[in-house]
Amino acid sequence: MSYVVGGWRPVIGLEVHCQLQTRTKMFSACAVRIGEAPNTQTDAYTWGTPGTLPVPNRQAVEYAIRLGLATGCEIHETSRFARKHYFYPDLPKGFQITQSDHPYATGGLVEIPATNDREARTIRLIRIHMEEDAGKNTHVPGEDVSLVDYNRAGSPLLEIVSEPDIRSPAEAAAYMKELRTIIRYLGISEANMEQGTLRCDANVSLRRSEDDAYGTRCEIKNLNSFKFLEEAIEAEIRRQVDILDGGGEVVQATLSYDTNKRQTRVMRTKEEAADYRYFPEPDMPPLVIDAGWIERVRGELPELPATRRERYLEAGLSEYDAGVLTSDAELASFFDEVVAAGAAAKPACNWVTTHLLGRLNTDERSFADSPVQASHIAQLIGLVEDGMISGRAAKEVFDKVYTEGIEPSAIVERDGYKQVSDTGALEAVVREVLDQSPTQVEQYRGGKTKVRGYFVGQVMKKTKGQANPGVVNSLLDKLLAAPPPETGED
Amino acid sequence: MELLGVSARELARLVRGGEVSAREVAQAYLDRIGQTEEKVHAYLARLPERALADADRVDAARVRGDELGPLAGVPVGLKDIFVTRGVPTSCGSRMLADWEPSYDGSHVRRIAEAGGVLLGKLAMDEFAMGSSNENTPFSPVHNPWALDHVPGGSSGGSAAAVAAGSCALSLGTDTGGSIRQPASLCGVVGIKPTYGRVSRHGMVAFASSLDQAGPFARDVRDAALMLGVIAGHDPNDATSLRAEVPDYVAACDAGISGARVGVHRAALEIDGLDADVRSAFERSLEVLAEAGAHLVDIELPHFEYAIATYYVLATAEASSNLARYDGVRYGLRESRDSLLSMYEATREAGFGDEVKRRIMLGTFVLRADSYEQYYGRAMRVRTLIAQDYTRAFESCDLIASPVSPVPGWKLGERVSDPLAMYLADVFTIGVNLAGLPGMSVPGGFSTGSPRLPIGLQLIGPRLSEPRLFAAGAAYEAATSWHTERPPEVSS
Amino acid sequence: MVAPEETEALARLARLSLSDAERETFPGQLARILAYIDTLAQVDVEGVDEYVGEQDALDLRDDEVGPMLSADEALSGVPAARDGHVVVPKFKED
Secondary structure, three states, X not given: OOOOEOOEEEEEEEEEEEEOOOOEOOOOOOEOOOOXXXXXXXXXXXXXXXXXXXXOEHHHHHHHHHHHHHXXXXXXXXXXXXXXXXXXXXXOOOEXXXXXXXXXXXXXXXXXXXXXXXXXXXXXXXXXXXXXXXXEEEEOOOOOEEEEEOOOOOOEEEEEEEOOOEOOHHHHHHHHHHHHHHHHHHOXXXXXXXXXXXXXXXXXXXXXXXXXXXXXXXXXXXXXXXXXXXXXXXXXXXXXXXXXXXXXXXXXXXXXXXXXXXXEEEEEEHHHOOOOOOEEOOOOOOEEOOHHHHHHHHHOOOOOHHHHHHHHHHOOOOHHHHHHHHOOHHHHHHHHHHHHXXXXXXXXXXXXXXXXXXXXXXXXXXXXXXXXOHHHHHHHHHXXXXXXXOHHHHHHHHHHHHHHOOOHHHHHHHHOOOOEOOHHHHHHHHHHHHXXXXXXXXHHHOOOHHHHXXXXXXXXXXXXXXXXXXXXXXXXXXXXXXXXXXXXXX | OOOOOOOHHHHHHHHHOOOOOHHHHHHHHHHHHHHHHHHHOOEEEEXXXXXXXXXXXXXXHHHHOOOOOOOOOXXXXXXXXXXXXXXXXXXXXXXXXXXXXXXXXXXXXXXXXXXXXXXXXXXXXXXXXXXXXXXXXXXXOOEOXXXXXXXXXXXXXXXXHHHHOOOOEEEEEEOOOOOHHHHHHHOOEEEEOOOOOEOOOOEOOOOOOOOEEEEEEOOHHHHHHHHHHHXXXXXXXXXXXXXXXXXXXXXXXXXXOOOEEEEOHHHHHOXXXXXXXXXXXXXXXXXXXXXXXXXXXXXXOOHHHHHHHHHHHHHHHHHHHHHHOOOOOOOOOOOOOOHHHHHHHHHHHHOOHHHHHHHHHHHHHHOOOOOHHHHHHHXXXXXXXXXXXHHHOOOOOEEEEEOOOOOXXXXXXXXXXXXXXXXXOOOOHHHHHOOOOEEEEEEEEOOOOOOOEEEEEEEOOOOOHHHHHHHHHHHHHOOOHHHOOOHHHOO | OOOHHHHHHHHHHOOOOOOHHHHHHXXXXXXXXXXXXXXXXXXXOOOOOOOOOOOOOXXXXXXOOOOOEOHHHHHOOOOOEEOOEEEEEOOOOO
């Protein structure tokens, strides 16, 4: 199902920045902490102090290798850092150390899974490279000054550059989400768009048909949520369609997205574009990542979302359920634990994604500090399957497990949730109910089968909800079908 | 005791043995500075309190019975490019005139750990860009041998202070000849080590792939002593080499007998090679031969392209390294209403002409549309130049050459012609481009008046400093140039 | 020849404003230096790699926190500071 606006098809590529969760910065032994008071997370290098030199962080490089391998990139044994120059108050040295002609990873791909309304897609990656972040400028409203905080300056970043393989705004968001999931699986970044540990720029161009050459592209900068990413691309497509349909030409430009007006706005055109004057970083020899290192990291990679999703589908889960579970590594691991504890996949998925996830989200808790253990859920499912408790009782038991953090079986025992499935015992109760409800029995036999619910309710009332509804129903079938009981008085 | 005429090695020995206190030595040098400075102006900042405190620390350590380092009580001056905590480090620029660093660089730390006493910070061309020490908003340095002459540059203050006897040892930096050329013009020993031999951490950067710190001394063995202190791997500099540091002083005794000394004859035919410089060089070759060296002719096919290559690469790196001086975080700020005008006004006021010229040139060669033609090509020619030396060292152990094509010139004589100034780096620049060690030792004097020193350059393969010291010491033993002192500042 | 406009453009790119005297002298000086540099065009660099130098492999650092600056130390030499921030003249965000 292709995305077409007024006969134009978008071609989209994303440049994603991901802040790595290392203890220290990319090129200096300065702590990286988010949300601290301004200029408290700095060292001499962070300030671009004369005489300081960059020394790369091994952990950051290892994280970079992880992402490169997870996306199937070629990891280059030799890569180089380079300097990218521009003047900006938040850029301490007047240049950013990045990788230019010789990135550590090239090629690779990200698979976007299918959903109900979208086919699976493969988005190719051009490259991934390492670089250092800039600080932060704040514009003071109503004053003629801006304030600069260098806490973030020098933080380690990966930039992931896709081929222009994306064909709709929704697909862009889906790609971004899949990339985020991969990054989180790898444990290399919080990858949180709101906090800015995952950021995105989008390149957009239009063409009439899939066979045409690419049109002139424009780059939308700083898209900091999935919603704005999608909206901004939609807005940019509208802007370019209007230009082209009006007989104009799209001019290569850098844009920002105005979230209030829901419009993209040109910041500068190609003619005004900066000349970054890249050249190889002379303060560091080439970076060497040897085969032994690559193989060790490969051996330590966790199961990746695509593999996991496949495994869930094979276990009989729906695409939707597999997608929900896989999107969150913690959730999926918890689910795996429930299954490992003996539960079947479908009820396990239901309990984990509906009941537990809902409660945890409401309480802003993570799976790590969930009061309900995976073994608890497996046990609960077992109790229901064995007919020990009813589905309704199970929900109540679950709530108590969540609040009290003790085993479901103990709660069932303590609070008398054990279901009565003994046919003999229940038949006496059913007979008693029918005896006490002659009018309703009359109505039922006269064809008004709705009153059956009334009988069930009465049985449940008398058994304090512990009657096995299946057994009750079959007893009702038997006794209501039987000839009217003889009554001595009549 | 006459302390000023004593070598750094001897001073350290006397202090270690308790024959003289570090404080006495420091005071003698502080007094000497008082006499020479009004004539020479080598010091941008004198630090008498710091010097005496350093000296007292050494004396206290001796009294405690601590083992004292190789520079125990030796008074040292540092080019003002070396980052010194709490001491203004101007790099010869208005931009950093009031900058007080928050940390000590590796050189300051290593010298302090070795027991060295810091006398002050020495004058230089702004951001180490220049060959005469005139590129600075501060007062120019005067050559101790002829006070109306330049001391060379950019480490002019470091060379002049050692020549004037106003410090026992000093440190300079060499990007295209900035140690060897002033050493030559001031008649002292100066060595630029192999690239990476000495850390660059705590040295204000000019051209990162070429910059290297090194010592100035009155003789080869003192230079060897100082290099032994500052050399060695530093985890704060990713380009510093891990190779072990040999005993350079001991290496001075190895002699030159049997060594093959290469001479690039074609280079002696360049325009502008002074006749006195040429004849001093020819005599030096005879001295080396008499000391047992074999002279062999070598070729350096890309020699003539070194200056052009250098001025592309060094200015490119400089334009990058100096981008941080924008008035935002430290140093000079010219306050303005808009950010752009603050940047421009700060950099206009903070940088001198030569620095601006090089930033402009460096910016030009790195622009996207000129990169391949200039920067990319120069990087390839640099490879060829380095290969020339590698090939030359297949047939020789050392290369001998002049240092500067001319002896010192008069202050103000050449300031108006930047290209002519650049061309004077012809003999020194290839060494930086190839990352090799090179040393200037006193090698004679000009014949006219004033009588000006002329240096002899010895160049070796990577990490061949021991061989250079051996050759330099052998040459020194056969000559007396290094024993002469400038008459105008003699006490 | 470096045209005066090009000199101005370079100065802007490098955030330098030139004095009248520099505007006068720089174009000619830069032109002469560039003409000299153009001799590099004579060198056959076909198949020659850009210089890397004989260096040790790049040392990587363990991910451990080293010496840092307190906000006071960090801001002590800053030309203009306020509430822990560095202050600069307002500029257009782009």
